[in-house]
Amino acid sequence: MIEEKFAAGDSLAHRLDPRVKIIVATLFSITVAVSDRFLALLPALAIGFIFVLVAAVPIKRLLQGLVPVNLLIIFLWFFLPFTFGGEPLFRVGPLVATREGVWHATEITIKSNAIMGVLIALVASTPVSTLGHAMHELRIPSKIVHLFFFTYRYIHVINREYLRLVNAMKIRGFRPGTNIHTYRTLAYLVGMLFVKSHERAERVYNAMLCRGFRGRFYSLNQFSLRTIDYVSLILMLAVILGLAVLEWTRIA
Amino acid sequence: MDKNSLIINLSDISFAYPGGAPILDKINLELHQGERVGLIGPNGSGKTTLLHIIMGLLKPSSGNIEIFGKTVKQEKDFGTVRQRIGLLFQDADDQLFNPTVLEDVAFGPLNLGKSQDEAREIAQKALEFLGLTGFGDRVTYKLSGGEKKLVSFATVLAMEPEVLLLDEPTTGLDEATEKRVVDILKGLDLSYIFVSHNIDLLMETTHRVGYMINGKVSIDEGRVPHTHVHVHEYGRHTHKHALNWPYKKH
Numbered sequence: 001m002i003e004e005k006f007a008a009g010d011s012l013a014h015r016l017d018p019r020v021k022i023i024v025a026t027l028f029s030i031t032v033a034v035s036d037r038f039l040a041l042l043p044a045l046a047i048g049f050i051f052v053l054v055a056a057v058p059i060k061r062l063l064q065g066l067v068p069v070n071l072l073i074i075f076l077w078f079f080l081p082f083t084f085g086g087e088p089l090f091r092v093g094p095l096v097a098t099r100e101g102v103w104h105a106t107e108i109t110i111k112s113n114a115i116m117g118v119l120i121a122l123v124a125s126t127p128v129s130t131l132g133h134a135m136h137e138l139r140i141p142s143k144i145v146h147l148f149f150f151t152y153r154y155i156h157v158i159n160r161e162y163l164r165l166v167n168a169m170k171i172r173g174f175r176p177g178t179n180i181h182t183y184r185t186l187a188y189l190v191g192m193l194f195v196k197s198h199e200r201a202e203r204v205y206n207a208m209l210c211r212g213f214r215g216r217f218y219s220l221n222q223f224s225l226r227t228i229d230y231v232s233l234i235l236m237l238a239v240i241l242g243l244a245v246l247e248w249t250r251i252a
Numbered sequence: 253m254d255k256n257s258l259i260i261n262l263s264d265i266s267f268a269y270p271g272g273a274p275i276l277d278k279i280n281l282e283l284h285q286g287e288r289v290g291l292i293g294p295n296g297s298g299k300t301t302l303l304h305i306i307m308g309l310l311k312p313s314s315g316n317i318e319i320f321g322k323t324v325k326q327e328k329d330f331g332t333v334r335q336r337i338g339l340l341f342q343d344a345d346d347q348l349f350n351p352t353v354l355e356d357v358a359f360g361p362l363n364l365g366k367s368q369d370e371a372r373e374i375a376q377k378a379l380e381f382l383g384l385t386g387f388g389d390r391v392t393y394k395l396s397g398g399e400k401k402l403v404s405f406a407t408v409l410a411m412e413p414e415v416l417l418l419d420e421p422t423t424g425l426d427e428a429t430e431k432r433v434v435d436i437l438k439g440l441d442l443s444y445i446f447v448s449h450n451i452d453l454l455m456e457t458t459h460r461v462g463y464m465i466n467g468k469v470s471i472d473e474g475r476v477p478h479t480h481v482h483v484h485e486y487g488r489h490t491h492k493h494a495l496n497w498p499y500k501k502h
């Protein structure tokens with residue numbers, strides 16, 4: 001499930017205050033997502049790359065993040081160039097690829113990889129529980145923060161329940177095929193997981209009531225910003241601002 | 253016994269799950285200060301249900317619950333009950349929901365209005381008491397089964413309760429961890445109700461044992477745990493005795 005191996009590292013990206021990381025990652029992602037000039041996107045990709053280097057992301061972890069995203073993008077490359085109207089660029093049999101289509105596919109490729117790079121460097125370098133506390137400190141509504149915590153805590157429990165059910169099916173000779181029996185069994189499996197999760201939620205809530213829960217959550221965590229955090233935050237905000245200037249003004 | 257020392261007094265409690273057969277049928281149960289009561293009985297005999305009724309998690313269909321000398325009925329009445337009585341759940345995964353151990357143990361004290369520092373200190377103490385010093389920063393879902401059980405025990409003790417309700421606290425634990433839990437219990441100066449399937453364990457940890465079956469609980473002073481020697485057929489086979497059916501058949 002969630003392994004968090006990379007979160008245990010000790011690079012600059014690991015040591016930064018998690019709040020700074022969340023702010024930077026969010027602003028960077030939004031800015032890049034709404035940009036569409038190469039002038040802004042190419043530097044963004046370079047920045048993503050620099051972040052990955054600074055955080056010393058192991059190549060395996062990097063691929064784990066980038067491969068799924070780029071698999072999706074490969075599909076875009078199959079369709080976008082041929083379905084977008086505009087100036088013809090080349091032909092594959094009866095299909096015509098347009099300049100605009102290729103341009104859009106390139107743009108999406110650059111954006112996605114730049115954003116993924118920064119997310120891996122900043123977010124994956126933070127333990128999930130720390131992320132949650134940082135979200136709390138950033139005044140993100142506590143319901144969202146606690147949904148986040150509960151998801152993290154119980155996704156493992158639900159996964160274990162899922163594996164138990166799958167094993168119970170296997171030892172009784174279940175082999176998935178293309179037939180009604182398979183579909184029905186899988187539907188039962190999913191249904192059973194929902195029921196079990198619901199019951200689990202009730203028991204957890206009861207346990208919380210027993211410990212005096214009255215609808216309010218308290219946090220034990222305290223973060224403090226150090227000079228390095230301020231410097232990094234200002235520097236990175238300046239870089240993001242630079243990207244925005246490149247995108248929205250016509251200075252170049 | 254003296255009326256003032258009465259902590260839990262259930263009278264004529266009945267309970268049925270919606271659409272199901274009655275699980276508890278006019279049950280009477282008393283727990284006095286300093287008393288340790290064991291509950292044993294077949295699966296589905298309502299042991300867990302009974303504990304949940306005491307905590308106000310389930311509402312009995314009829315009967316009267318009196319705790320610390322006061323009748324409790326509404327959700328708000330149970331606020332104080334939950335502060336003074338701690339329930340250890342069967343499944344530790346239900347009890348531990350915070351990302352780290354320290355936060356989970358501090359959850360109760362924080363709810364009781366303690367400051368962050370106080371809560372942290374109480375949590376550390378509870379962990380230390382259970383021999384879990386240094387566990388504070390561990391991630392709850394990565395703990396082993398035994399560790400989870402001990403940590404959820406710590407979350408209950410951190411509420412500084414006067415009474416414990418223990419729902420099969422040693423089920424699924426290895427012998428060493430079970431012994432650890434039992435030793436801790438014996439060392440505590442608390443009253444408790446201990447639910448278990450293990451009669452030997454109850455004989456070791458409780459003063460008297462109640463037997464639950466068919467919606468009734470029978471505790472009478474005549475039925476105290478004791479060892480005896482007797483003769484009967486099939487005696488050469490390894491076997492156990494309990495206080496009543498189904499274990500008594502021989």
